[in-house]
Amino acid sequence: xxxxxxxxxKAEILEAASVKGRSLWDDALARLMRxxxxxxxxxxxxxxxxxATVGQxxxxxxxxxxxxxxxxxxxxxxxxxxxxxxxxxxxxxxRILVGLGVSLMVGVVATIVSLLIGVTWGATAGFIGGxxxxxxxxxxxxxxxxxxxxxxxxxMVVFGxxxxxxxxxxxxxxxxxMARIVRGQTLALKxxxxxxxxxxxxVSRFKIIQRHIIPNVLGPVVVYVTLMIPVVILAESFxxxxxxxxxxxxxxxxxxxxxxxxxxxxxxxxxxxxxxxMMVTLFxxxxxxxxxxxxxxxxxx
Amino acid sequence: xxxxxxRRVGVAIPTILVIITIAFFMMRAAPGGPFDLERPMxxxxxxxxxxxxxxxxxxxxxxxxxxxxxxxxxxxxxxKLRDKQVNExxxxxxxxxxxxxxxxxxxxxxxxxxxxxxxxxxxxxAGDFSVMTFAMVGISxxxxxxxxxxxxxxxxxxxxxxxxxxxxxxxxxxxRLILPIITLALPQIAIIARLxxxxxxxxxxxxxxxxxxxKGLSAHAVIFRHALRSAVLPLVSYxxxxxxxxxxxxxxxxxxxxxxxxxxHFVDAALQRDYTVVMGxxxxxxxxxxxxxxxxxxxxxxxNPKVKYE
Numbered sequence: 001x002x003x004x005x006x007x008x009x010k011a012e013i014l015e016a017a018s019v020k021g022r023s024l025w026d027d028a029l030a031r032l033m034r035x036x037x038x039x040x041x042x043x044x045x046x047x048x049x050x051x052a053t054v055g056q057x058x059x060x061x062x063x064x065x066x067x068x069x070x071x072x073x074x075x076x077x078x079x080x081x082x083x084x085x086x087x088x089x090x091x092x093x094x095r096i097l098v099g100l101g102v103s104l105m106v107g108v109v110a111t112i113v114s115l116l117i118g119v120t121w122g123a124t125a126g127f128i129g130g131x132x133x134x135x136x137x138x139x140x141x142x143x144x145x146x147x148x149x150x151x152x153x154x155x156m157v158v159f160g161x162x163x164x165x166x167x168x169x170x171x172x173x174x175x176x177x178m179a180r181i182v183r184g185q186t187l188a189l190k191x192x193x194x195x196x197x198x199x200x201x202x203v204s205r206f207k208i209i210q211r212h213i214i215p216n217v218l219g220p221v222v223v224y225v226t227l228m229i230p231v232v233i234l235a236e237s238f239x240x241x242x243x244x245x246x247x248x249x250x251x252x253x254x255x256x257x258x259x260x261x262x263x264x265x266x267x268x269x270x271x272x273x274x275x276x277x278m279m280v281t282l283f284x285x286x287x288x289x290x291x292x293x294x295x296x297x298x299x300x301x
Numbered sequence: 302x303x304x305x306x307x308r309r310v311g312v313a314i315p316t317i318l319v320i321i322t323i324a325f326f327m328m329r330a331a332p333g334g335p336f337d338l339e340r341p342m343x344x345x346x347x348x349x350x351x352x353x354x355x356x357x358x359x360x361x362x363x364x365x366x367x368x369x370x371x372x373x374x375x376x377x378x379x380x381k382l383r384d385k386q387v388n389e390x391x392x393x394x395x396x397x398x399x400x401x402x403x404x405x406x407x408x409x410x411x412x413x414x415x416x417x418x419x420x421x422x423x424x425x426x427a428g429d430f431s432v433m434t435f436a437m438v439g440i441s442x443x444x445x446x447x448x449x450x451x452x453x454x455x456x457x458x459x460x461x462x463x464x465x466x467x468x469x470x471x472x473x474x475x476x477r478l479i480l481p482i483i484t485l486a487l488p489q490i491a492i493i494a495r496l497x498x499x500x501x502x503x504x505x506x507x508x509x510x511x512x513x514x515x516k517g518l519s520a521h522a523v524i525f526r527h528a529l530r531s532a533v534l535p536l537v538s539y540x541x542x543x544x545x546x547x548x549x550x551x552x553x554x555x556x557x558x559x560x561x562x563x564x565x566h567f568v569d570a571a572l573q574r575d576y577t578v579v580m581g582x583x584x585x586x587x588x589x590x591x592x593x594x595x596x597x598x599x600x601x602x603x604x605n606p607k608v609k610y611e
Contacts, residue, residue, distance in 0.1 A: 141316075149549040150567070150583050154324065157571045158331040234443050241445045241553060242568045254445070261449035261557065265457065275446045282441035 025215075031295040038291025041284035048281060052101035061091035063098040064249040072267040084269040086259065092273050095251055100277055102252040106166060106236040107229040107285075113171025114232075115225060118178025123217075125179070126186030137183065140176050149238065156244045163246050170235050174228060181224055185217045219296040227289035230282045237278065253278045306599065313591050317584075321371070324583045325364055328576050335380035335574045354380060367580070376584070377577040381570070387581035391563055395585075398562035400473060401554065402547050404482045409489035409543065414536055416490070417497025421532075422524070424502060432494060439491025444550050448484045448557035455480060464558075481558045485550050489543050496539055501532040530604070537601045541594035548586050 032038055056063070060080045067089040075084045075092075083092035125136040143151075155169040189195060189212070198208050237254025239245040246252050253274050260271030336342065336350050351357045355366055370377055376387035420432035456464035462476050504510060505528055513523045552564040563582055570578035 138312075149552060150324075150586065153568060153571055154327045154331075154579075157574075158327055160332070230441070237443060238445065238553065242556070243572075244568070257446055257449075261445070264449055264453050268453065271449060271453070275450065278443075278446060279438075279441055283437065286437060286441055 028219075028292075028295040032291050035291040035294065037287045038295075041287035041291070044280065045284040045288065048100060048277075048284070049104065052097055052104060056094070056097040056101060059091075059094050059097060061094040063090065063094040063251070065094075066090055072263070072270075074267075075269055083273040084267065086270050087263055087267070090249075092270065095256060096253075096273050096277050099251045099253045099256045099274060100281065102163070102246055102250065103233050103236060103254070103278075103281070106163075106170070106252065107233040109167045110171040110174065110232045110236070111225055111228050113167055114173075114175035114178055114228065115221070117172065118175035119182050119221065121175065122179035122182030122184075123186050126183040126190070129187070133183070137180075140179055143173075144176055152235070152239065153242070153244060156239065163250075166236060166239065166245065170232050170239075174232060174235070178221070178224060178228075181220050182217060185220060186213075189213050189216055223289065223293040223296055226285065226292050230285040230289070233278075233282065233285075253281075305602070306595075309595050309598070313595060317588055317591060320587045321368075321580070321584055322364075324580055325367065325576075326360075328571075328574070328579055329360060329363075331574060333574055335576065337574075354378070371584070376581040379570075379575055379578050381573050381575040381578070387577045390566060390578060391581055391585055394561060394563035394566065397473060397560055398551055398555070398564060401478060401481050401485060401560070401562065402544075402551055404478070405486040405489065405547055405550075406544065408482060408486040409493055409547075410536070410540075412486075413490040413493025414497045414533065417494040417499075418501050418524075418529070418532070420494065421498045421501030421505065429498075432498070436491040436494045439487045440495075442487070444484050444488065445553045445557060447487055448480070448554060451480050451484055452558070481554050481560060484557070485547060485554045488550070489547065493536060493539065493543070496535050497532065500535045501528065504528050504532045534601065534605055537597060537604060540597040540600070541590075544593040544597075545590045548590060 067085065070079075070081070070085050070089045071087060073081050073085040073089075075082055080093075081091055083096065085091055086095065121136065121140070125133045152169045152173055155172075156165065159165050192212075195208060195212055198212055203211075233253070236245055236252060237257065240252050240254030241258040243258070245255055256274035257271065257278065260267075260274055264271045334356075336347055342350075348357065355363060358366070367377070374388075376391070379385040379387055379390060382390070416432045416435070420429040423429050452464050455461045462480055510523060510528055513527050518527075548564075551562060552567060554560070555562040555565040556568075563585065566578055567582045569575075570582070
């Protein structure tokens with residue numbers, strides 16, 4: 001009895017082969033789309049990003065216009081001060097939108113900075129291995145044991161406050177975990193059976209890296225990046241709260257919350273508006289990150 | 302085991318020295334100095350002041366002097382607060398910071414692991430869902446948002462606790478510490494609950510738990526005698542980072558609730574270039590974090606028989 005005896009069977013097998021195979025990422029996307037919390041969060045986050053970019057330009061008030069006669073106006077429909085005004089008579093909606101934009105931008109840019117440093121450092125250490133690896137990771141350990149916030153506060157003090165420094169300072173501190181993740185993955189993957197199998201099957205080195213190594217390193221990195229954006233936003237707000245973040249009249253959510261916390265007795269809306277915006281943003285980012293983790297790395301569910 | 306401790310301490314000491322060195326030169330690299338006021342003082346006065354604090358010496362000389370004093374346990378005088386030694390400032394602030402930090406950690410560990418275990422044992426029920434929602438809230442609301450809100454609601458609106466820091470007549474009283482402790486603990490409760498849930502779920506699916514159930518042990522015995530022991534390991538390895546997070550969180554908490562701890566001094570001192578105070582706080586906190594990390598590692602080894610110290 002020979003295999004594939006009839007023409008019919010042959011055709012069937014050919015047909016099966018022509019059906020597009022689902023890749024790792026197609027599967028992950030499908031799983032992500034089934035996660036209602038993550039999808040809702042993506043929609044809300046999309047709206048927030050639109051508001052922070054387009055909405056800010058279209059809104060009737062400017063974020064730095066001072067209405068001297070309208071200090072601490074409670075939320076009202078009159079003149080569209082729907083979230084009230086702050087201690088200097090500036091419209092809260094406009095300020096929250098600008099603050100949201102700054103916070104989101106810090107989140108993304110600082111994350112990219114840390115991604116670049118972390119992936120380079122971790123991949124180099126993992127790939128070279130041996131003494132170099134030991135020395136590089138020991139350095140990371142030492143930086144880990146310095147409380148991040150002291151480090152950043154000193155950086156801000158040394159170089160003065162400006163927004164680019166905030167990106168770099170936060171990114172330069174948050175790359176440590178990324179470096180560890182990437183190193184661990186690289187080390188683990190180097191000796192995996194499927195890499196060996198691919199090598200044995202005569203797959204080229206380049207193809208192995210492209211098809212086997214990168215997708216496997218990318219999963220945890222993507223997940224970590226999405227979960228890092230909220231952490232970075234929090235770090236920036238933390239600095240702003242201590243008075244070390246962006247400078248007036250520019251603002252960020254942390255700065256608005258800090259100001260609102262001081263004025264919460266006479267004008268609670270100056271705290272509630274930015275605080276709620278911040279919470280919603282962080283909720284969305286965390287839900288998306290969790291959803292991505294479940295989608296990309298289903299064994300953790 | 303002993304060798305392991307020795308080796309870890311052998312690494313920890315140079316690490317602390319490196320941190321002190323970095324902090325020393327970073328502070329000195331910052332533009333401005335402790336005696337640059339808005340109104341410039343006469344050059345002579347300035348020179349006398351500098352000489353008084355040994356700051357007319359070359360930088361390397363100052364560094365060696367500082368390290369020498371440090372070896373004798375002297376953190377030097379504050380450059381900004383008159384007639385105050387850094388040792389005094391830290392001795393005054395430490396009890397407050399330590400009390401808040403300690404109780405926050407205790408609260409976070411007990412409540413966090415309890416909530417996480419409950420959620421895991423009732424996976425995908427309403428109880429699990431509400432614990433996870435609470436955890437998400439705890440992670441998404443930073444202490445500096447939660448603090449003012451709690452103070453507003455419980456202090457001002459409900460009048461349950463006094464606001465505005467400690468009463469100097471009575472010192473640390475529970476009614477004035479409860480809100481700071483809860484605020485500082487909340488994010489850690491949330492993180493620990495999530496950790497605990499994930500690891501508990503993994504453990505109760507494992508073979509040895511099935512065996513324990515199959516041989517007829519009560520649910521109570523299965524959970525407490527078997528599952529909890531291995532489920533608690535990820536929590537133990539998180540203790541180091543958790544203590545670091547609580548320490549940096551205390552910077553904000555002490556400001557929000559106007560508590561006279563150590564963290565309160567740090568930011569102001571850095572902005573005013575009060576070098577010795579900044580250094581003192583960094584040294585205390587860095588040492589504390591390193592020691593706590595070491596203890597957490599040891600505890601992990603004691604609890605996990607798979608770890609071998611060669």
